[in-house]
Amino acid sequence: MKRLVILGGGESGVGTAILGKQKGYKIFVSDKGSVSKKYKEVLLNNEIDFEENQHTESKILNADVVMKSPGIPDKVELVKKLREKGIPVISEIEFAAQFTDAKIIGITGSNGKTTTTLLVHHILKKAGLNVGVAGNIGDSFAQQVAENQYKNYVLELSSFQLDGIENFNSHIAILTNITPDHLDRYEYDFNKYIASKFRITKNQTTSDYLIYDADDEAINNWLKVNKTRAKLVPFSLEKQLEYGAYIKDNNIIINITKDIIHMPISALSIKGKHNTKNAMAATMAAQLLKVRKQTIMESLEDFEGAEHRLxxxxxxxxxxxxxxxxxxxxxxxxxxxxxxxxxxxxxxxxxxxxxxxxxxxxxxxxxxxxxxxxxxxxxxxxxxxxxxxxxxxxxxxxxxxxxxxxxxxxxxxxxxxxxxxxxxxxxxxxxxxxxxxxxxxxxx
Incomplete structure (x- = not known):
């Protein structure tokens, strides 16, 4: 029986524990702080062994695999010790992805990822697809893989989650933008943070898609120097594109299938240039999943946006x-x-x-x-x-x-x-x- 140790008793940690137990792992959850009442009840009800307010190394360094919550930096001594022993330290999305055949739409970026994730989910749900939403929002991905058999997942992915992947892949990856953020976790080196975001495309194949902001300097510079196997699907507010999404006469034009979409920017329920870009990215993801043009346009008009965002x-x-x-x-x-x-x-x-x-x-x-x-x-x-x-x-x-x-x-x-x-x-x-x-x- 493989031993799965989980560092962090929050949403991703407890979700991973539920899935790990279901898949026959011996589980131990360890949180340096206190575990909230809500999560403690779940762990107790599922008879999962856990500790709080400490990390007992003897119970951690004997793991076969460790799932580390995204909030724990790589430079922590305990994580270094695990890596020195050759024990894989992965993220929740890496652990959970191996147990589902669902199509994954993965969304990352410094800004706009929550809105884009919610918008893609809204369109796909309206189109009648069997779809879950997880990652940085809602119930953990691992718990949903354990409890629901969704055929599609829209995942909001932070750079910290992407740092912990080996084989995880998104059939459609969306990169909304890259601006300096979380540099305290990347040794104040913007290039390390950029590389972290681009891990979203590392396992993509020629039958996968990378939707990205073609106006973003950091993204363009990376794509000039590095290769991805995915098909590139750009969007832009500044230039007309032969393939992708762009603006002409205050209309969004989307030209990636025979069914070209024309939609006035004024019809979007979410306002501002950044939201026009989020809408372009979400629309192209939905089109690649064969959602009808009419459904997409209705969804863009009645989407309500994310809480705490404007x-x-x-x-x-x-x-x-x-x-x-x-x-x-x-x-x-x-x-x-x-x-x-x-x-x-x-x-x-x-x-x-x-x-x-x-x-x-x-x-x-x-x-x-x-x-x-x-x-x-x-x-x-x-x-x-x-x-x-x-x-x-x-x-x-x-x-x-x-x-x-x-x-x-x-x-x-x-x-x-x-x-x-x-x-x-x-x-x-x-x-x-x-x-x-x-x-x-x-x-x-």
């Missing part, structure tokens, strides 16, 4: 409140500010992952009337924008940030939470930050 919360005294808590890097916040067409009170800050705020200067100068800081260390924000914005206020929580913004905003303004940072200094995660923001707005 989500309209409320309008109070003619001031709009928008929750973009999912913007955990500068590029995501760039998109958000680009979409603002009213004077903006911008709530920003949190744990900085090596951010360069200079890219935002022009947009902030043009659109932002006041900055409300929401983090423990705001020096970089104050230094970058101090000469551009007259009002910069520091706050210590969502409620205070919303009250201050409410005082600063006048009729016709917008209050935008788009932090450009991780949330771990004051919140559990970006969802917690977004929910606290929404609650504070509703309590005004």
């Amino acid at each position: 989500e309209n919360v409320a309008k109070i005294r003619d001031v709009e409140y928008i929750n973009d808590s999912k913007a955990t890097n500068v590029n995501a916040t760039f998109y958000a500010l680009e979409c603002m067409d009213k004077p903006t009170v911008w709530i920003v800050g949190g744990v900085d992952k090596g951010n360069d705020y200079n890219d935002l200067l022009a947009l902030v100068r043009e659109k932002v009337k006041a900055i409300v800081c929401l983090g423990l260390d705001n020096d970089k924000i104050k230094n970058t924008f101090g000469n551009v914005v007259d009002i910069i206020v520091e706050t210590a929580g969502a409620e205070e940030a919303v009250k201050v913004s409410h005082k600063l905003a006048e009729r016709g303004d917008v209050v935008l939470l788009s932090p450009a940072c991780a949330s771990f200094d004051l919140f559990d995660n970006y969802e917690d930050r977004g929910r606290q923001f929404k609650e504070a707005v509703r309590n005004l």
Whole structure:
């Protein structure tokens, strides 16, 4: 009986434990922190051996295979010891993929992956396909492989999940964009992060597809130097393409099958240039899976978007409140500010992952009337924008940030939470930050 050790008792860890047990592995789950009540109940109900608040090396270093949760960096001593012993350390998606024959649509990128994942899933579901959605969102991929026999999966894949793959493959891979993010995990080397994202295509064959942003410099540079066996399917807002998706006269044109799609950008339910790109990528994935043009176009018109991503919360005294808590890097916040067409009170800050705020200067100068800081260390924000914005206020929580913004905003303004940072200094995660923001707005 093979011994599967799982590091991390969260969503991916517990899902892997359920699948591993079903497939006859001897399981041990180890979490350095505490395991939440919800997951503890699942482990106890399934009679799975686990420990919390420690890693007992003697119970870990005897594994045949180790599944490491994406939040644990490779440079941790325990992971190094496992690798020195030649024990494979893989991610949940690598472990689960070997137990399903489903078609996989894998989606990665620095920004836009959640929206694109939800949009592809929405279109395929509307088309009547038997489809699950997993990866970075929803129930873990492993648990779904154990409990449902979906014929297709749409997976949102982070670079950390891709770092732990060996044989995993997506029939259709989507690469939305690559901008500097998580550089703290890649020795502050952008090229290492780019290589990590491109692992999504490493096992693709000539019958697979790689859908990518042809306007993205990092992607184009990688493709010039490296080879993939997959068929390349580009999309662009800047140039007309003979094959792929592009814009002409404010229409999206998609030219990858005999059935050419023409759709006005104005018909899309999600707004902004970045969402036009997300819609192009999702549409091409659906077309490659033979979904009818009519179904695709209807889906693009009635899709509701992701929670915490440019989500309209409320309008109070003619001031709009928008929750973009999912913007955990500068590029995501760039998109958000680009979409603002009213004077903006911008709530920003949190744990900085090596951010360069200079890219935002022009947009902030043009659109932002006041900055409300929401983090423990705001020096970089104050230094970058101090000469551009007259009002910069520091706050210590969502409620205070919303009250201050409410005082600063006048009729016709917008209050935008788009932090450009991780949330771990004051919140559990970006969802917690977004929910606290929404609650504070509703309590005004």
